Amino acid sequence: xxxxxxxxxxxxxxxxxxxxxxxxxxxxxxxxxxxxxxxxxxxxxxxxxxxxxxxxxxxxxxxxxxxxxxxxxxxxxxxxxxxxxxxxxxxxxxxxxxxxxxxxxxxxxxxxxxxxxxxxxxxxxxxxxxxxxxxxxxxxxxxxxxxxxxxxxxxxxxxxxxxxxxxxxxxxxxxxxxxxxxxxxxxxxxxxxxxxxxxxxxxxxxxxxxxxxxxxxxxxxxxxxxxxxxxxxxxxxxxxxxxxxxxxxxxxxxxxxxxxxxxxxxxxxxxxxxxxxxxxxxxxxxxxxxxxxxxxxxxxxxxxxxxxxxxxxxxxxxxxxxxxxxxxxxxxxxxxxxxxxxxxxxxxxxxxxxxxxxxxxxxxxxxxxxxxxxxxxxxxxxxxxxxxx
Amino acid sequence: xxxxxxxxxxxxxxxxxxxxxxxxxxxxxxxxxxxxxxxxxxxxxxxxxxxxxxxxxxxxxxxxxxxxxxxxxxxxxxxxxxxxxxxxxxxxxxxxxxxxxxxxxxxxxxxxxxxxxxxxxxxxxxxxxxxxxxxxxxxxxxxxxxxxxxxxxxxxxxxxxxxxxxxxxxxxxxxxxxxxxxxxxxxxxxxxxxxxxxxxxxxxxxxxxxxxxxxxxxxxxxxxxxxxxxxxxxxxxxxxxxxxxxxxxxxxxxxxxxxxxxxxxxxxxxxxxxxxxxxxxxxxxxxxxxxxxxxxxxxxxxxxxxxxxxxxxxxxxxxxxxxxxxxxxxxxxxxxxxxxxxxxxxxxx
Numbered sequence: 001x002x003x004x005x006x007x008x009x010x011x012x013x014x015x016x017x018x019x020x021x022x023x024x025x026x027x028x029x030x031x032x033x034x035x036x037x038x039x040x041x042x043x044x045x046x047x048x049x050x051x052x053x054x055x056x057x058x059x060x061x062x063x064x065x066x067x068x069x070x071x072x073x074x075x076x077x078x079x080x081x082x083x084x085x086x087x088x089x090x091x092x093x094x095x096x097x098x099x100x101x102x103x104x105x106x107x108x109x110x111x112x113x114x115x116x117x118x119x120x121x122x123x124x125x126x127x128x129x130x131x132x133x134x135x136x137x138x139x140x141x142x143x144x145x146x147x148x149x150x151x152x153x154x155x156x157x158x159x160x161x162x163x164x165x166x167x168x169x170x171x172x173x174x175x176x177x178x179x180x181x182x183x184x185x186x187x188x189x190x191x192x193x194x195x196x197x198x199x200x201x202x203x204x205x206x207x208x209x210x211x212x213x214x215x216x217x218x219x220x221x222x223x224x225x226x227x228x229x230x231x232x233x234x235x236x237x238x239x240x241x242x243x244x245x246x247x248x249x250x251x252x253x254x255x256x257x258x259x260x261x262x263x264x265x266x267x268x269x270x271x272x273x274x275x276x277x278x279x280x281x282x283x284x285x286x287x288x289x290x291x292x293x294x295x296x297x298x299x300x301x302x303x304x305x306x307x308x309x310x311x312x313x314x315x316x317x318x319x320x321x322x323x324x325x326x327x328x329x330x331x332x333x334x335x336x337x338x339x340x341x342x343x344x345x346x347x348x349x350x351x352x353x354x355x356x357x358x359x360x361x362x363x364x365x366x367x368x369x370x371x372x373x374x375x376x377x378x379x380x381x382x383x384x385x386x387x388x389x
Numbered sequence: 390x391x392x393x394x395x396x397x398x399x400x401x402x403x404x405x406x407x408x409x410x411x412x413x414x415x416x417x418x419x420x421x422x423x424x425x426x427x428x429x430x431x432x433x434x435x436x437x438x439x440x441x442x443x444x445x446x447x448x449x450x451x452x453x454x455x456x457x458x459x460x461x462x463x464x465x466x467x468x469x470x471x472x473x474x475x476x477x478x479x480x481x482x483x484x485x486x487x488x489x490x491x492x493x494x495x496x497x498x499x500x501x502x503x504x505x506x507x508x509x510x511x512x513x514x515x516x517x518x519x520x521x522x523x524x525x526x527x528x529x530x531x532x533x534x535x536x537x538x539x540x541x542x543x544x545x546x547x548x549x550x551x552x553x554x555x556x557x558x559x560x561x562x563x564x565x566x567x568x569x570x571x572x573x574x575x576x577x578x579x580x581x582x583x584x585x586x587x588x589x590x591x592x593x594x595x596x597x598x599x600x601x602x603x604x605x606x607x608x609x610x611x612x613x614x615x616x617x618x619x620x621x622x623x624x625x626x627x628x629x630x631x632x633x634x635x636x637x638x639x640x641x642x643x644x645x646x647x648x649x650x651x652x653x654x655x656x657x658x659x660x661x662x663x664x665x666x667x668x669x670x671x672x673x674x675x676x677x678x679x680x681x682x683x684x685x686x687x688x689x690x691x692x693x694x695x696x697x698x699x700x701x702x703x704x705x706x707x708x709x710x711x712x713x714x715x716x717x718x719x720x721x722x723x724x725x726x727x728x729x730x731x732x733x734x735x736x737x738x
Contacts, residue, residue, distance in 0.1 A: 001393065002391045004390065281718055287721045288717060293637070303393055320633055379628075380628055384632060385605060387616075
């Protein structure tokens with residue numbers, strides 16, 4: 001066990017910090033759940049890409065930096081320290097990217113990864129359906145082989161940034177006679193194909209954060225199949241592992257929120273505003289939990305670099321970060337007192353910051369990427385070994 | 390940066406797990422509750438042959454010359470086994486002897502490594518001294534000075550604990566020449582408290598794991614409504630939640646091992662986080678294991694209470710939760726002692 005950084009890692013941190021200080025936008029960009037904000041975030045991704053920091057752990061040939069996962073963690077720490085914008089292409093770069101790396105053909109890697117790294121092409125996820133939520137194996141949307149195309153019919157939903165994204169990756173039933181986990185395939189589809197209709201859905205803050213996607217005889221070339229036909233479930237589970245386990249929610253995100261929470265607490269006390277008894281410790285505990293998440297991630301990365309794999313443990317992470325995120329934002333709002341409900345434009349809003357928006361987003365944490373109840377089932381059955389039935 | 394244990398450390402852990410599974414099964418642990426001392430001299434000798442009490446003793450003095458990152462995994466195993474022997478106090482005492490060096494260390498370290506001496510440590514975290522009745526040498530504080538007192542020179546009064554494995558005493562002694570005074574004594578006592586708290590946290594991980602294991606075994610074989618109760622989501626989700634708590638506590642404990650071994654500036658806060666996280670996990674595991682077992686778990690005959698009481702007493706050992714919560718807040722909120730986030734996120738950039 002060695003918890004010190006190498007000289008190279010320290011040098012990389014310095015380089016990343018200096019670059020971010022010089023290049024990160026000084027004011028927050030508009031939400032990437034709006035068209036203007038989406039484009040502003042893509043612009044930022046272009047800058048990031050030009051600076052060589054868009055995809056730190058990816059091979060250079062695909063638009064990455066060729067660094068290892070430890071350097072990626074260092075970069076994430078610096079990224080959140082700099083308060084840089086959210087990653088508009090997160091479903092692509094953090095979820096689909098690693099999946100293509102694992103299952104893609106050389107042609108697919110060359111075709112998709114570089115444009116993903118630069119966010120020239122932004123991706124959304126097409127997994128859930130109206131009748132396939134927690135029970136994802138109930139997917140009904142079909143992709144029937146017709147010559148060198150799949151013909152897709154059906155409906156996907158909850159595609160984050162689906163209203164603006166250029167490509168969709170999803171799970172489709174390629175064997176119409178199949179049941180449950182069998183006969184599914186992982187297919188990549190551009191969003192502008194004939195027969196494809198995108199209907200934005202407003203999330204509880206009123207922004208068109210996700211979409212329904214309707215498929216009516218949509219023809220997708222067979223070379224857009226990722227992994228073997230009929231093996232889509234296993235390919236998707238690899239993606240889900242990245243989503244729950246490591247890449248989508250890096251620890252720096254929560255450490256940064258915890259640090260902001262500590263500062264908010266101190267500021268609130270300094271200006272003499274009332275603070276609930278016990279608040280001091282609850283804030284400190286959040287900081288401690290964010291720390292645990294960071295330490296745990298470094299453990300996971302050490303294990304991966306030593307040749308290990310992430311399995312069902314990803315479900316432990318997902319519960320931990322999603323609940324921590326809610327807890328921190330609840331305390332943030334409590335510290336704001338009566339101002340907690342004010343929208344940022346309200347004249348008396350002052351320095352309420354984005355605690356409210358953060359809280360609304362945090363509320364989705366226990367739902368997306370597989371509900372926390374599903375994660376608990378996975379932990380109980382696959383880690384603890386309790387009976388399925 | 391390598392936040393993982395090596396092959397040798399894992400092998401040593403497995404060897405101790407196998408040894409304890411064979412040598413001190415629950416029936417043996419429970420039999421110890423009923424004896425006068427609760428301790429087994431010949432067993433301690435055998436534990437020394439496996440290298441446990443001498444782990445932190447330098448090789449020149451007959452020990453293994455290892456550090457707390459090696460010790461962490463072994464203490465998980467003593468915790469898992471519910472082992473009632475002074476492994477923690479002796480480890481803390483060994484570190485004091487190492488620091489003090491000189492004749493005292495030369496005399497006692499070889500004896501500890503060979504299993505011929507046990508140590509006890511009094512500290513600011515509690516008025517009681519654990520295992521004072523079997524210790525051959527006791528480290529005791531008096532008015533800011535640290536004393537090393539042989540067994541013959543102490544007066545002890547037993548304070549029976551709800552945990553039959555925990556033997557506590559109030560200790561008096563005739564104050565002689567101290568082994569350290571002033572700042573040195575304070576630094577040694579602080580380090581001893583931190584080391585003991587880290588060790589207790591590592592044991593608590595094993596206790597929590599064992600309590601979860603007991604619950605899983607029971608929920609798998611116990612049937613109601615015609616099925617194993619472990620197939621019910623209400624049962625699964627309780628156990629999944631405590632498993633999450635345990636795994637994140639583990640991260641704190643392993644980091645604390647490193648901070649104690651390297652005397653990191655953040656040692657105090659790192660140790661307090663480990664102690665809080667691990668003991669909270671053990672206490673949560675105890676409650677949930679009891680609930681999963683239902684009425685049968687509430688009986689004296691069943692083993693759940695043995696580990697539950699271990700969780701309770703470890704929570705109080707080397708600083709209770711009030712003490713460690715205070716230190717956490719001092720570090721994170723008041724910033725009067727060093728606390729910085731892993732990966733250099735400054736608290737107040």
